[in-house]
Amino acid sequence: YMAGSAPLFTEAIRYFTGYTIPAWVGPLPLVAIFGIFIYLGSGPADYINRILMFGLIAAYFILAILLPSHTDFNLIKHIDSKAMLVSFPLLLTSYGFHIIIPTLTNYMRHDEKKMKLALIIGSIIPFLIYVLWEFLVLGTVKVSGPDSLSQMYIAGEGSTGPLINTLVNVLKMPWVAKVANVFSFCAIITSFIGVTLSLTDFLTDGFKIKRNRKGRILACILTFVPPLIFVYGYQRVFLGALQYAGVFVAILLCILPALMTWTLPKPKFYRSFWGRSLLVVVILIALGIIVLDVFQEAGYLNSLIQGYLK
Numbered sequence: 001y002m003a004g005s006a007p008l009f010t011e012a013i014r015y016f017t018g019y020t021i022p023a024w025v026g027p028l029p030l031v032a033i034f035g036i037f038i039y040l041g042s043g044p045a046d047y048i049n050r051i052l053m054f055g056l057i058a059a060y061f062i063l064a065i066l067l068p069s070h071t072d073f074n075l076i077k078h079i080d081s082k083a084m085l086v087s088f089p090l091l092l093t094s095y096g097f098h099i100i101i102p103t104l105t106n107y108m109r110h111d112e113k114k115m116k117l118a119l120i121i122g123s124i125i126p127f128l129i130y131v132l133w134e135f136l137v138l139g140t141v142k143v144s145g146p147d148s149l150s151q152m153y154i155a156g157e158g159s160t161g162p163l164i165n166t167l168v169n170v171l172k173m174p175w176v177a178k179v180a181n182v183f184s185f186c187a188i189i190t191s192f193i194g195v196t197l198s199l200t201d202f203l204t205d206g207f208k209i210k211r212n213r214k215g216r217i218l219a220c221i222l223t224f225v226p227p228l229i230f231v232y233g234y235q236r237v238f239l240g241a242l243q244y245a246g247v248f249v250a251i252l253l254c255i256l257p258a259l260m261t262w263t264l265p266k267p268k269f270y271r272s273f274w275g276r277s278l279l280v281v282v283i284l285i286a287l288g289i290i291v292l293d294v295f296q297e298a299g300y301l302n303s304l305i306q307g308y309l310k
Contacts (some may be wrong), residue, residue, distance in 0.1 A: 001146025001192035002027040003231045008185045027231050031224050034189055038196050039220050042107045045197050052186045059183035060129070064136060070171055073141035078143055082304045089293040094130065095124065096249040098257070101200040141166055143308065150308040199223045246293040254286035
């Protein structure tokens with residue numbers, strides 16, 4: 001999120017002040033501004049998240065209204081089942097919101113009904129949004145050639161810059177860049193708040209940090225400093241982190257929960273044949289994702305997408 005927000009903050013500062021900040025400053029505004037809400041806790045973070053969600057929804061609907069008129073159904077028909085394997089770790093990461101459940105549980109005062117409702121609605125809505133967004137983008141942007149998905153991947157030093165430039169070139173509407181920037185900005189910030197809030201709570205519990213002023217500061221330092229160091233050491237960190245995240249998500253959010261559920265006496269379903277079978281399937285899928293991710297990073301799967309990277 002720090003790497004992905006850098007070009008957005010750089011562009012925003014240039015637009016309002018005419019001054020171009022150095023590249024190394026780009027990741028800092030995200031932490032300096034929104035890290036304050038993480039320090040203040042769940043309540044303030046929730047309220048700022050709601051405000052950003054309004055901006056996210058507005059920008060999303062503007063783009064969703066514009067793109068259909070440029071959608072080519074022939075592009076959507078493109079299928080490459082082998083190349084799809086490369087995307088599985090990234091797809092898993094897109095639904096890696098489980099880490100916020102402990103924080104959400106405390107925030108909702110352990111209300112089981114509210115938690116279940118939040119998890120169900122919080123899964124269905126992103127799924128529908130993802131499906132529509134994929135449909136619109138894949139139907140608007142070519143797979144290869146100039147202004148294509150392939151070129152976006154090759155130029156993927158940031159999270160959103162290549163996509164925004166491509167949409168502007170395809171739609172022939174320069175102002176779309178501003179809407180897309182708002183969409184990207186709100187999407188990154190809302191995700192950043194959820195993840196970092198969960199991480200600070202995790203570190204607070206794991207290291208037995210006191211929940212006072214000094215403790216919150218220490219938890220924030222442990223949350224923000226290591227990623228910043230990583231950002232400055234690797235230019236393609238956003239895409240790289242997403243790829244490697246598949247391994248960690250598979251372990252932390254698939255395998256470990258399945259193993260924990262295996263040992264629970266309740267509910268009884270998970271002690272039945274079908275329940276055990278379901279847990280085994282989850283573990284096997286997670287192991288498959290890990291293998292795919294490792295093979296991809298080792299270069300064994302490059303041949304599957306090599307034709308798109310010329």
